[in-house]
Amino acid sequence: MVNTLARSVLALDEEIAAVDAKIAARFREHRHAEVILSMPDMGPLLGAEFVACTGGDMDAFGTAGRLAGVAGLAPVPRDSGRISGNMRRPHRYHRRLLRVFYLSAQIAARFCLTSKTFYDRKRAEGKSHKQAILALARRRLDVMWALIRDQRTFEAEPPQRGLAAV
Template sequence: MPGIGPLLGAEFLAATSGDMSLFGSADRLATYAGPAPTPHDSGRVSGNLHRPTRYHRGLQRVFYMSAMSSIHFCPESRRFYQRKRSEGKRHTQAVLALARRRVNVLWALLRDGRRFEPAQPATGTA
């Protein structure tokens, strides 16, 4: 998978113990890697976001760094990132959205025992 080389791959295996059955779904793996901030609004107080302290920072780093490098080397990731930026998201928000998407892709690859195959560019024949 573009963006996950030998070092990040080793960090991923160390963080997950190489056993995907511990998580059950891509959502649980993503939550273990670092959930999105959850609102803790009360009464007239709004916008009070709190990030839970129980998540694996090393695994979060794996997905964030792989998303950062895939923006440069993978056209599909670059398109997704640019689409999020055009929707008005800041750089960090767009990278985190890409990292979350990569969790789903990696989960599907591991579940099905497949290798990553980049999408073939569509030919312009009519």
């Protein structure tokens, strides 16, 4: 009985690997695939889920802030009467899109030096782990938006200003 169960588990593992390979191959055909994969710790499966959540068209959102609002990474006001400036996490948001950036930020906080530095800075500011990861996720969303908008790949060093004028 154990032998039969072990074979079925191995067969399922092979089937999952085959499906992952098909997803990755299909994702690499997308026009933004190279840009998305250039982001540190954004693999083909998370990239494919990002494309599926956004419909593959970033123009539908207009700005990075709108995309962050849809993903649940932008605070919404909780004002009433004369009280203003109270911000909170939204209750309604695209959970799969938030998951893409949350998982990406969690992985980047461990393995990407730039993201780890940002995460450590947020933790030093007194934020909890979840708050620091969400802040990193929002930052990564903004970077992803800029990369797709400018049609360029991610580079560890930011572009230098003023070189075009010289």
